[in-house]
């Protein structure tokens with residue numbers, strides 16, 4: 001029941017999956033479940049959303065008459081059943097029985113219980129032969145999303161779209177001894193300094209080093225912006241959109257005096273908890289970045305701005321269904337406002353690092369070009385392309401960073417890929 005209700009919330013009401021599944025304040029249909037059921041529901045939702053276009057096309061091919069628009073509740077039951085049958089290690093019989101029970105329990109679906117039973121059983125019988133054909137034929141994501149990726153990455157779009165349906169590896173930013181932690185956790189050290197491990201069966205909090213605060217989870221691409229300041233030790237640095245604090249931790253670890261600001265009390269609380277576990281000390285400020293007043297200014301400012309997050313679809317497969325092109329336009333405006341304000345907080349000669357996890361140039365290269373056109377004395381300080389071996393292609397001609405998920409390719413898909421990120425260092429005259 002919970003899975004169909006939550007899938008409906010994402011696909012029909014554009015609710016964020018992270019928000020729905022948040023242990024503190026998430027949807028009661030999820031938070032009220034026991035641990036095992038939560039794991040299963042999460043796995044069903046991730047699989048259903050990663051393969052939603054394919055699942056829908058499969059369902060549509062199997063019914064004689066197209067499901068009417070009014071049959072939304074029925075489609076959610078079929079999607080949840082199909083996700084288990086096609087992509088999860090759940091016995092087909094159990095997935096079919098559960099779907100039929102659900103259909104029977106809902107007055108809107110009761111008369112379709114026979115259809116649910118027949119369709120899902122047939123899916124189980126035929127999947128071996130039909131799934132590969134559908135995978136080759138059906139576009140993986142909604143048209144608006146695919147078209148933005150094709151427009152921005154004409155040569156890499158196919159590789160990007162293909163890896164976006166894969167669950168990502170886990171990258172850890174370690175306080176020290178990356179080689180030692182890689183050996184202990186069975187991972188590899190990336191050129192970013194991160195330790196990459198294949199996704200463990202259980203929660204990461206069960207891994208060695210978690211309790212002692214030796215590392216934190218942070219995609220390798222997300223670890224780049226904080227590394228881009230030319231100097232941090234002993235400097236005053238503001239982290240304007242800081243929670244949950246991955247970049248704040250890097251800045252503090254490098255010896256900066258950090259003021260971590262976020263507009264969300266809950267998320268700032270999470271940041272404090274994370275920094276406490278890591279034994280790192282920073283000042284926190286609950287504030288909108290636009291309202292932060294600092295007459296003395298800062299030596300450096302990090303603006304890791306809110307964005308469409310399209311670079312993180314591997315871990316947030318709801319994004320193509322909860323965001324739209326209009327959101328990208330709106331968020332680019334928000335980012336520009338925040339960037340203008342952030343610029344005013346930088347001391348003369350200081351650095352402003354702007355970053356976000358969108359794949360869309362409108363929220364990155366184009367937005368920053370607009371800022372530079374309006375602030376002609378500001379400059380990009382180009383990143384040295386040899387700094388992170390293997391990521392040379394992530395440095396733009398202007399010296400910005402532009403990563404995408406098809407980078408850091410690996411034969412073992414469990415260890416491949418990178419979040420999409422944009423980052424640039426801007427210097428104040």
Ligand SMILES: C[S@@+](CC[C@H](N)C(=O)[O-])C[C@H]1O[C@@H](n2cnc3c(N)ncnc32)[C@H](O)[C@@H]1O
Nearest residue numbers: 241242243244245246247262263264288289304
């Ligand atoms: C992409 S997340 C930041 C991730 C964080 N920098 C990290 O590395 O862990 C964006 C954050 O910006 C915060 N935020 C959004 N709009 C804001 C604003 N106008 N002022 C301050 N914080 C804001 C959100 O609450 C969210 O925590």
